[in-house]
Amino acid sequence: MVRVRIPTPLRTLTGGKGEVETPASDIQSLIESLNSQFPGLKDRVCDDKGEIRRFVNIYLNEEDIRFLKGKHTPLKDGDEVSIVPAIAGGAF
């Protein structure tokens, strides 16, 4: 299982939960699996081509996945993933 930190603006989709657990082998499968648990989440994180949106940062154990293998970055049990909007949203 991978632990995922959910940012405030997406917590409306997770029933208010700031941290969830989900099985996943890479970032792409993590997003799919989150989306089946919390429908609508993928649309917020990915564009209509399935690419991670430019102003959504995803970190694996504190490292930006853009500097790893992007959405193909492999995950293992116990990893921690954070989804963080690039622009801090004071207005939310």
Place this chain on the structure above:
Amino acid sequence: MSKASPMSTDRIKGLICRECGKEYPAVSLHVCDMCFGPLEVQYDYKVIKARLTRTAIEAGPKSLWRYADLLPIAGEPTVGLAAGFTPLVRAKNLGDELGLDTLYIKNDTVNHPTLSFKDRVVSVALTRARELGYDTVACASTGNLANSVAAHAAAAKMQCYVFIPHDLEASKVLGNLVYRPNVVEVEGNYDDVNRLCSEIAGEHKWAFVNVNIRPYYAEGSKTLAYEVVEQLGWVAPDHIVVPMASGSLLTKIWKGLNEFHKLGLIDRLATRVDGAQAEGCSPIATAHKLGRDFFKPVKPATIAKSLAIGNPADGYYALKATAESGGAMETVTDEEIIEGMTLLAQTEGIFAETAGGVTIGVLKKLVKQGLIKRAETTVALVTGNGLKTQEAVMNAVGRPTRISPSLVHFQKTFGLGNHER
């Protein structure tokens, strides 16, 4: 100008997400709630084109408000009425030194009232904040923005909080305190200050000029491009060299040039927009050199504190603007920054702050690399005043020559014979 409601006018349609295109009313909002992209003001250029001409602009006030039709306010300006319209100086001596036939300095070291280009963005932001009903303004700042927000808030009788990193230059700290705002020194760098301000903006109903008012605030930077074009006789230069912190200024320079082109105010647009950063904080320039359209945030370590933003909000758009325009990006070391400052002072008599040293240092490199050619008309944006960053050059400018009040002593000291009388 129309007296319509502040939310929309015939010129201003509202806000639009730069990424997904979702539309919003023109309120105090800066992030798209769908895709987290930044919001931008959306204008109706047809309406603007119908009435905006060179003659109309030339008849306007000698301030940035001569371009009010292209700024996101609904009514008349109420804050910062004297900001902008700073000198465009033909820099013959510096051009000779660097190998450029036609070089200009856009001199925002003498902007009104706080001696930096931030007087532009703050005039727009505070006018808009008032229209939206705010009585308290705030900002996260590396210094110049805080100075300008504090000064304008005093004149506009608004409550004010400015948030700055704890290690700013003495003059930039004093340049806040004198206006009596709440000056909050945060134990951390600018990126820490900015994060904190985003949290505070979520809790308090204040106009944070570079957080929830950012879509309006940032538009003020376009006036630097407008002025350059008008002052060159309605011609866009071949190059504009722009210092980068968040990347917003460069992005807006490119936008301003394109707007003038689209509105038919200039016939031709072939300007290359070049970005300048300090080596100790160069996330945008580094990404450009690596050919990436994303950047890696850094921990800043440079004397150019006004540019020390390690996680630049508009980094992506600055990379895109430079690429679209065919421009370049370069970096300079702290030593080269000081050299740039003293070179500009000693050739043109303009005392710029460290960011100006970055611009001049990068200009010098780009000429040397052949990326800016001798015959190309070039404008360097010098955006802040050297009296605010005295620490940087204190050990590079020598000492006064001390003498007794004696003619003989004077002549002896300087090797002048008394026959010269």
